[in-house]
Amino acid sequence: MSGFAVRALGVVTGWGRGIEALSAARPAASPAVLAVQPSVRTGERLRRATRECLLAVDAVDALLEDGGLSREDIAGPGTALVYVTAAAYGASNRAFIGGGGGALHFPYTAPSAVPAEVAIEFGLHGPYAVLIGGATATIDAMEHARVLLSRGACARALVLAVETFQECADVLARGGVGCDAPLVEAAVAALLVRADAAERGEALERAAPAESAARERVAPPEPAARERAAPAEPAAPERAVPEAPAARERAAPPEPAPPESAAPESAAPERAAPEAPGAREFNDTLACAPLIALASARARGERRIDLRGAWRGREATTTVGVQGPAHPGWREG
Amino acid sequence: MAAGVVTPIGADLESFWSGLLTGVDGITTIERFRVDDLKVRRGGEIKKLAERTADVSCRATRLLTGAADDLLARAPLDADPRRVAIVLGTALGGVEELELALDDPAETSHAARALYDAPAHALAARLGARGPVMTVSTACASGATALGLGADLLRAGTVDRVIAGGYDILCRFVMRGFDALRSLTRERVRPFDRRRSGLLLGEAAALVMMARDGEAPARLGRLLGHASAGDGVHISAPDPGGRGLALAIRQAMAEAGVDGSAIDLVSAHGTATQLNDRVETRVLRDTLGPRAMTVPVHAIKAGLGHTMGAAATLEAIACLLAARHGLIPHTLGFEEPDPECGLDVVAAVPRAARVRVSLSTSLGFGGCNAALVLEGAAA
Numbered sequence: 001m002s003g004f005a006v007r008a009l010g011v012v013t014g015w016g017r018g019i020e021a022l023s024a025a026r027p028a029a030s031p032a033v034l035a036v037q038p039s040v041r042t043g044e045r046l047r048r049a050t051r052e053c054l055l056a057v058d059a060v061d062a063l064l065e066d067g068g069l070s071r072e073d074i075a076g077p078g079t080a081l082v083y084v085t086a087a088a089y090g091a092s093n094r095a096f097i098g099g100g101g102g103a104l105h106f107p108y109t110a111p112s113a114v115p116a117e118v119a120i121e122f123g124l125h126g127p128y129a130v131l132i133g134g135a136t137a138t139i140d141a142m143e144h145a146r147v148l149l150s151r152g153a154c155a156r157a158l159v160l161a162v163e164t165f166q167e168c169a170d171v172l173a174r175g176g177v178g179c180d181a182p183l184v185e186a187a188v189a190a191l192l193v194r195a196d197a198a199e200r201g202e203a204l205e206r207a208a209p210a211e212s213a214a215r216e217r218v219a220p221p222e223p224a225a226r227e228r229a230a231p232a233e234p235a236a237p238e239r240a241v242p243e244a245p246a247a248r249e250r251a252a253p254p255e256p257a258p259p260e261s262a263a264p265e266s267a268a269p270e271r272a273a274p275e276a277p278g279a280r281e282f283n284d285t286l287a288c289a290p291l292i293a294l295a296s297a298r299a300r301g302e303r304r305i306d307l308r309g310a311w312r313g314r315e316a317t318t319t320v321g322v323q324g325p326a327h328p329g330w331r332e333g
Numbered sequence: 334m335a336a337g338v339v340t341p342i343g344a345d346l347e348s349f350w351s352g353l354l355t356g357v358d359g360i361t362t363i364e365r366f367r368v369d370d371l372k373v374r375r376g377g378e379i380k381k382l383a384e385r386t387a388d389v390s391c392r393a394t395r396l397l398t399g400a401a402d403d404l405l406a407r408a409p410l411d412a413d414p415r416r417v418a419i420v421l422g423t424a425l426g427g428v429e430e431l432e433l434a435l436d437d438p439a440e441t442s443h444a445a446r447a448l449y450d451a452p453a454h455a456l457a458a459r460l461g462a463r464g465p466v467m468t469v470s471t472a473c474a475s476g477a478t479a480l481g482l483g484a485d486l487l488r489a490g491t492v493d494r495v496i497a498g499g500y501d502i503l504c505r506f507v508m509r510g511f512d513a514l515r516s517l518t519r520e521r522v523r524p525f526d527r528r529r530s531g532l533l534l535g536e537a538a539a540l541v542m543m544a545r546d547g548e549a550p551a552r553l554g555r556l557l558g559h560a561s562a563g564d565g566v567h568i569s570a571p572d573p574g575g576r577g578l579a580l581a582i583r584q585a586m587a588e589a590g591v592d593g594s595a596i597d598l599v600s601a602h603g604t605a606t607q608l609n610d611r612v613e614t615r616v617l618r619d620t621l622g623p624r625a626m627t628v629p630v631h632a633i634k635a636g637l638g639h640t641m642g643a644a645a646t647l648e649a650i651a652c653l654l655a656a657r658h659g660l661i662p663h664t665l666g667f668e669e670p671d672p673e674c675g676l677d678v679v680a681a682v683p684r685a686a687r688v689r690v691s692l693s694t695s696l697g698f699g700g701c702n703a704a705l706v707l708e709g710a711a712a
C-alpha cells in the first residue's frame with residue numbers, strides 16, 4: 001500500500017490563526033476552554049451554518065492559501081473528504097435540546113453537517129467518511145485516506161478535524177474531559193496525496209479517478225504504517241496508554257491475551273498520553289492534535305513525520321511525508 | 334461473516350429473519366419517552382430489552398450488548414484480543430445521555446457517556462477487544478460505512494477479526510427532530526408505493542463478525558465491494574440527481590468486479606419519502622442499466638422503522654440471509670406501484686429466488702451515500 005504526503009495544511013486554533021500562532025501556544029491560560037471564533041462571512045449560503053461548520057470552512061480556506069491552491073483544484077469527485085471530531089456536535093445538540101428545536105436547526109445536530117457544509121462550499125463529491133473520537137480517530141481518518149488514495153478511489157484526500165467545546169464545557173468537565181487542562185478549540189485541514197506522486201512533484205490532478213477502475217478485491221496483507229500498540233503485560237491499567245513500541249508488537253507472534261475486566265461504560269475519555277510524543281503537546285485539541293502536530297513538525301522542516309494519537313486508553317500511529325516547502329519562519333515557543 | 338441483531342421485530346437473528354418473511358410489523362405507539370407533544374407518536378420501539386445492569390445502563394450500549402450476545406452465540410470470538418477491532422456506525426451516538434446529563438447538572442455518569450463514541454468503547458471493553466475502536470457517523474449510511482472500514486482493516490492486515498455494524502436508539506431527541514422536519518408519516522410506511530408519505534423511525538443494533546476469506550469461523554457471506562461518496566449539494570436532502578449515490582454504487586461494483594448484470598437483489602434504502610425513492614430509482618436505472626427494471630428490489634424499513642445507524646447493516650444481513658435461504662422478503666406497505674419508479678419491488682409475499690450477489694444502498698443527512706456489494710453463501 002502506498003504511503004502518503006501532505007500537500008497543504010490549514011490551521012485555526014484557540015491559540016490563534018495559522019501555524020505561526022502555535023509558537024505562543026503553551027502554557028494555556030486559566031479558562032476552561034480557549035475558544036476560537038470563525039471568520040465573519042456575509043451572504044445567504046452559510047447564514048444558518050453553525051460555528052463548527054464555519055470553522056471547518058475557515059480551515060479549508062487556510063489550507064488552500066497554504067498550498068497556493070484554488071477552489072477548483074480540489075473541487076469534484078477526485079477529492080475524498082474524511083472528517084473527524086470528538087465533540088464538535090455537542091453545541092448543536094445542546095442548542096436543539098434546550099431551544100425547542102426546529103426543522104432548520106435539526107440537520108446541524110448531526111456530525112455529518114460539518115463535512116456537508118464543506119463539501120457544498122468547495123464542491124467536493126468524492127469518497128466520504130465521518131469518524132468520531134479523539135486523536136486515534138484522526139489517525140484512523142488518515143489511514144482511511146491512505147486506503148482511498150492507494151486504491152485510486154480519489155486523487156487527493158482532505159482530512160478535516162474540528163473541535164468546539166465552549167458551549168458544552170460544563171458537561172465535558174463532568175464527563176471527565178477537560179478537567180486537568182484547558183480544552184483548546186481548533187479546526188485543522190490536511191490535503192494528502194500519494195507519496196509517489198509527491199516524489200515525482202506532480203501538480204494536483206484535477207481529473208476525477210476513473211470510476212471504472214476496479215480496485216483490488218482482496219489486497220494482500222502488507223505491513224501497514226499504522227500500528228496499534230497493545231499492552232505487553234497482564235493487568236495493565238485500563239486507561240493507561242501502552243508503552244510498547246507498536247512495530248515490535250506487530251512483529252511479535254500473538255501471545256495469550258491477558259485477562260481484562262470490562263471497563264465501566266461511564267469511564268471518562270482519557271486524553272493525556274504521557275508516553276506519546278508528537279501529538280501530546282496538542283492533546284487538549286482532541287481530534288485536532290495529530291494534524292496540529294503534523295503542521296508543527298512540517299514547520300520545523302521535518303520531511304517525514306511520525307504521528308501518534310491517544311484516546312480512551314488506545315493508541316494509533318502513522319507516518320506522513322511532506323510535499324513542498326516547510327515554513328521556515330516558525331519557531332518553537 | 335456472521336451476524337447478531339436486536340430489532341423491533343425480533344431480538345435475535347432467527348426471529349428477525351422470520352419476522353421479515355412473515356411480515357411482522359414492529360411499528361407501535363412509543364411508550365418509553367414523552368411523545369404527546371409530537372405530531373407522530375409511533376415508531377419501531379423495542380419493548381423488551383435485556384435488563385439494565387450496574388455496568389450497562391445506557392440504552393445504546395444495551396442494544397449493542399444484546400446484538401453482541403446474539404452474534405457470539407453463533408460465532409465465538411476466537412482471535413487474539415489485540416487483533417480484534419470494533420467498528421460501529423451511529424447517527425446519534427450517546428445523545429440521549431446528553432439529554433439526561435442536561436436534566437441533572439450534578440450527575441456525572443450520563444455526561445461521560447454523552448460523546449458519540451462512548452457506546453463503541455463500552456462494547457469493546459465488554460468483549461475484551463483491544464484493537465482499534467472506531468465510530469463512524471455518516472448519518473443513516475453509517476452502518477454501511479462501518480462495514481467498509483472494517484473490511485479495510487482486515488485487508489490491510491491491521492487486525493484478524495472485526496466486529497462491525499451499527500446501532501441507534503429511538504429517543505425523544507431524534508423524534509422531535511424528524512417531527513419538526515415533517516418527514517414522519519401518520520400513515521403506513523410505503524416504500525416505492527404511489528401513496529407513500531414519509532418514514533417512521535426505529536431502533537436496533539446489528540453486528541457482524543468479519544474475517545479474511547478462509548479465516549471466518551462461520552460464514553454467512555462476503556463483502557465484495559464497498560464505497561461511499563458525498564453529494565455536496567444540501568445539508569439534509571439528497572441530491573435530486575443522485576450523483577453521489579451513483580458514484581458510490583459504481584465504485585462498489587468496480588471493487589467487487591461485477592457489473593449491473595450480476596446483481597441478483599437490490600436492498601434499497603427505501604425510506605418512503607417522495608424524494609428518496611425517486612432518487613434511488615433514477616440512480617439504479619443509471620447504474621444497473623436494463624437490469625434495473627428486472628432485478629428484485631426490496632426495502633425493509635416499513636416493518637422496522639428507519640433504524641438510522643443500524644439500518645444499512647440490517648439490510649446487508651437481510652441480503653445475505655436471502656441468499657442463504659433462497660427467499661427475498663417482501664416490502665411491507667408496497668401495494669400500488671409508483672409509475673415514476675417502476676422497479677420490480679417484491680410485494681405481498683416473499684419471493685423465491687436464487688440470490689448470489691446483492692447491492693445494498695444507503696443515503697444519509699449531509700449528503701452521505703454508501704453502497705455495499707455482497708455475496709451470499711448458500712446454506
